[in-house]
Amino acid sequence: MHEYLPIPPAHGVEFWNHERIEHIRTLARFGRPAWVWDRAKHTSRRILDRIRFRAELESPEQEPYEVDDVDPSTTLAYGQIDMSTPLYLGDMSFGALSGIPNIALAKTADLTGILTGTGEGGLYEKVRRYRRITVQWASARFGVDLDVLNTGIGVVIKIGQGAKPGIGGHLPGVKVTRPISETRRIPIGLDAISPAPHHDIYSIEDLGQRIMAIKEATGKPVFVKVGVTNYIGYIASGIARMGADGIIMDGQGAGTGAAPEVVRDNVGLPIEIAVPVVDKVLRREGVRDGFSVIAAGRVSSAEDTAKLLALGADCVSIGTAALIGMGCIMVHKCHLGFCPAVITNKIEEKPTRILALETATDWTVNLVRGWTAELKAIMDTLGVRSLDQLISRRDLLVADSIPADLAEVMGVGLC
Amino acid sequence: MEVVKSGCGVFGIMRKHRARKVRVEETLSSIECVRYRGSKLGAGFAVYDLDRRNNPLTLKSFVNSEETVEKIIAALGGYASDIRPLGFDSIPVNSFASWAAYVEIGYETARKAVNRINSHLLSDGIRGRIYSWGRYLEVFKGVGYPSDVSGYYGLAEKGLEGDLWLAHTRQPTNSPGVYPIWSHPFAAQEWAIVHNGDVSSFGANIEFLRYRGYESFVGTDSEVIAYILDYLTNVAGLPISEAANLLTNPPSDGQSIYRGACLDGPFSVIAGFCDGQDLYMLALADRSKFRPLVVGEDDDRIYAASEEAEIRNLSERARVWPIRPGGVFLASLKNGVILSGREDVSLFYGPYCIHQHPDDGLDVSGMSASQVNSLVRKLVGSGVREIKLKNVNGHRYLGINIPEAFRLHIYGVAGNCLANFNKAGEIIVYGNAQDDVGDAMYGGRVVIHGDARDVVGQALQGGEILVRGSVGNRAAIQMREFRGRRPYLVIGGRADDYLGEYMAGGVVLVLGIDALERDDVQLVGRYTATGMVGGRIYIRGKVDLSRIGLNPPKADVIQYLSGLVKEGLVDDAAFKSLAEMEEITYDDVRKTLSGEPLRRVSKLYKSKYYKELRIDYRELSEDDHRILDGVLVEFFREFHIQEKLYDRIASSRFTVIEPVAGSLPLEKAEE
């Protein structure tokens, strides 16, 4: 597989519409900026799309251009991890993805100097050689032991994810084939449903205990990943105070390989509400400096990235966008294992079709490069030269047709 | 009202009626054992003294200014016949000081007055809060670690003593400003409570209280617990044990008057109460046992605590046992232990077995867990192959990642997270261990001469854990096998709920050695092997089938069956035989019905994600012996158990649980 499939007509309303998919594909093909301001946002109901940069309102028609004297690099985890650009390739497991995509993400992270996460599936043998990966410690501890925890550049304790806060990971039985069974150490053919909570983390002090235990054992930076829920401010504050090096917040609307629809659609809040709330709480408590706030959940463009940083995040994580760069056409049938783009299909021992690793890696590397170039152009237009001049700059934003009290909670002025 | 969340450490201690009073230093030293569970953002104490019976009510309030004091006095004047201010009893911290007064006022009037005044104090920012009003009870709380708070009130200097103490150290996850009004204990009339957990029924509990005379809430779920206990006992007149049961267990008789009094979500609560005649200490655990809670008893005192270390700190000999899920523990000064909080205490949690600490052991008293672990690492690095630690008391993370051919001896109470992630080496505990032993362990050996608490062997993937005593909830959860390694968990006593939940491999053996003479004792709690997909569990004796798996409520099954009777698919006799059972398991259904009615009723038991279990009650076969003999011999040797018991156990009948497809391939012998 090394050609994009044609994008099918949308079945009902879809956030990841034609325009968004096309834009990502353009970036992935050429690695150069395709636009400055996100053109797909105008038909969207999303709150983040109704938050605008003042600079955009002043000059909405901007042609893409390359910028040299803007620095998009940053560090995470109290300076322990360097990032060439504030982009984290989201935690998608070996099992949710069919192997080649997992390798492509890891390779891209190494090649471009960013990070990727292994997700809940344990460490796929072929990903082990790459350096810039975080290993995930989730409720089921699938495929994880101390050797695995010591392999990555950091550990992510996954408490929850945006698509289904309060529910554990779910790999449908049809996708638990022999390779998965061996990596995760579970029976073949049976749904792998991770427990809802970590059974040793029932309170904030329990989380602190687990963070310390992992640090005692590995000495590595520890991030905690959560879905965005009602008390996200307190949860983030607790995570910071308990000794974690960063938080990955995954908003409602985020992607998933499988989730009960009723939970996916009715639990959790959008990331754009969480980010400013958390930023404010952490600053008020004096625990913001050095602690990394990573935002995920429907991050679709460099403009989304810039907005989330301006709202208060240090970095964003992309999941669906990266998969679209590899050819995903949003069929919404990942859980059945028959992905036409060969990204989330079930892993066979003798596959008939595979994604070409070279191509997938090139696309993903280009995506990162093009995305970064667009981010730089936005920063240049905003008049900021480095990320620390952009982070927490809610004054650069205005709220357009958002209820006043919500805008206040988000710390953004009205139009 | 903004909601304020926290996690914490709790402690309670009450003297028995012939013993001397308990000093504040003792309480303080115990709560400081779990200082890491709290933070500098909140702590507190409650003390009860029966000698105060002739005192008027002591009312205490946080105030932000003299003006507020005057407002409170003025407001009280409308309700009380006399007010004698005692002045400020603490130094001001974060713009609040504590002020106290003697007040001549009846209880009912006091409740009304306190509610009104508290509403008022919160109506315009936070100006203060009346936080304690009782005759026998006085609360001291504030912002700081327990030792700080004790200092603010000069408790040690005053040489304060009491008949019952509660203590708390708080880990808030948010502190909008840092105010003492959110610290525990929370009090109402003669009730005081400390709480570890985060109650999910909070909104429903507020609705319950709001229209029963409680209008002012400070924003934490812990506070409603105090109000609910106050209402149920002092206003509605329920006996303490009934009130306590309402909190821990939803009523199954359908009464809805008090359903809003039930708590849901994690909670360990320790509470004190005085009814003028006797003094009570209550300890409650939620139905899922999401928070740790142990109680203890020696000749002079009765204890309740988050962790055993807090009790051992004061008592070398106390018998300590865990509250069962949904359990209620009640003790009084005059009568001692009234409700022990679980079944079979004397059988499984006998008098504490004291091991002589060796002279050549490294004394770690006073050292932090990190210091101990650093020390061990250093010694390991310098080539030492065996280390003995003594006076261990709740030190956490011991023995993480010790190397091959290394032995760590631990004398005392091993704290949480013992032997996590281990792949080699041997750890021996001469005493009890606490929660989370052997998490993600995949090799090596852990030997515990006493008990372990909750979540032993979670995701255990190799090696052995041998426990002479009993374990708590969720033992062997998610145990699995990998690359020819078969993990073993052997339990000499019993287990509580959820043994082997979502187990995917490995072997669990529950022996109940101390109950060999009894055949009426169950060695496991409820929900054993729910979600099990692999591995095997052996439990000596006949386990009630209703304790295995997750069954639908009997009422649902009966209702469905009566529908099938109406449809003519089930005859009256079959219906009656099932209706008479206390609980209807799938096995019962399968033995009584067949064909279409069986298929219909199965829908209540099965789902796409359910794997059917085979449960046998049988003697050990040759294959079983092959699997078990090795580890059983080791168990006997390690704990010096009489040889003659070996044959008795090996020839006993066992309940054997595994998934129907069976997943212990017999050729997977030892590595």
Added chain:
Amino acid sequence: MLASFWTERRIRHLKEMSGAAGKSPGEPMIASMGSTGPPNVEEPVFIRDYLVSDGAQVTRPSIDPYREPVETEVFLNGLGIRLSQPLILSIYPEYPSVVRRAVVRVAYNLGLLAYISGGGLASGEEAYAERILVDDDSHGFTAVRHHDRILLKTASTIGLEWTSGLSWRNIVGVVVDEDHTGSDTPIEIATSHVDRILRKTSLDGQPLRDQITLIVSSRSIRGADDIFKLIALGADAVALGDAALIAADCVGKTLPEELVYERIENLVLALQKEVKLLAGAAGVSSLFTSLVGNRELLRAVGLDAETRERLGVKLAGVG
């Protein structure tokens, strides 16, 4: 012609759960990739489309309904009835008789109630009468009856006319029906409002709300999420209208009764599992004691301040 709020997505969801489509009858529907639901992608239709529920993380654990118990039983006190889950199945006059018979049996077998709107018991239904509610206008006010017990039926409104001149001693519950004439308020607001009115009213020294049952009904209830949110807003049980009919997928076809029965039964079992997932995700293990009226579990993403105030629901982002 179905109302526009019955989107293709909603209809497919019900059919997959009933078995009229897909391969996993009786199970919650599984989806993949990001949500396309309201209010952030799809256009929201009802107030409840702006409401989301909590996910328990870190400060308390969520509960795993596959392996640990989440109790869905509710007790309708005044009626002396236990429901296996807070669900009532409605039957409207125009329903095909095969659906009516299937619903009556499912309601009985699965421990629910069937509510026959606009009529009395048909022949053959007396055997199931202990699980059937019927309309009853013989009391001078609109009522719903179960044997000899009466529930007051009111339109979905915040006006208080329906409470005037009542002797609460003989009334065991209230049914708030959005499809009843005189409804002028969305069901979410009316539910929250009536729940609170009943709590403020006292009978024998206890809040009236704790002594009677509150049922809410609307033909626009589309699934477990609607049910869950209305319970959190104050209802003891929710009457499911056309969702069962749609799930049975028998309109315009001649299907054997057993198949229609099977589908509706599957739907009810699947809805129960979905409610357990939502409750477990929020850290609630007992609906009857912990979910009813627990507005703290909900947040509003959008919605004006006045609506939120009437619901008693906080704005998203507020702790």
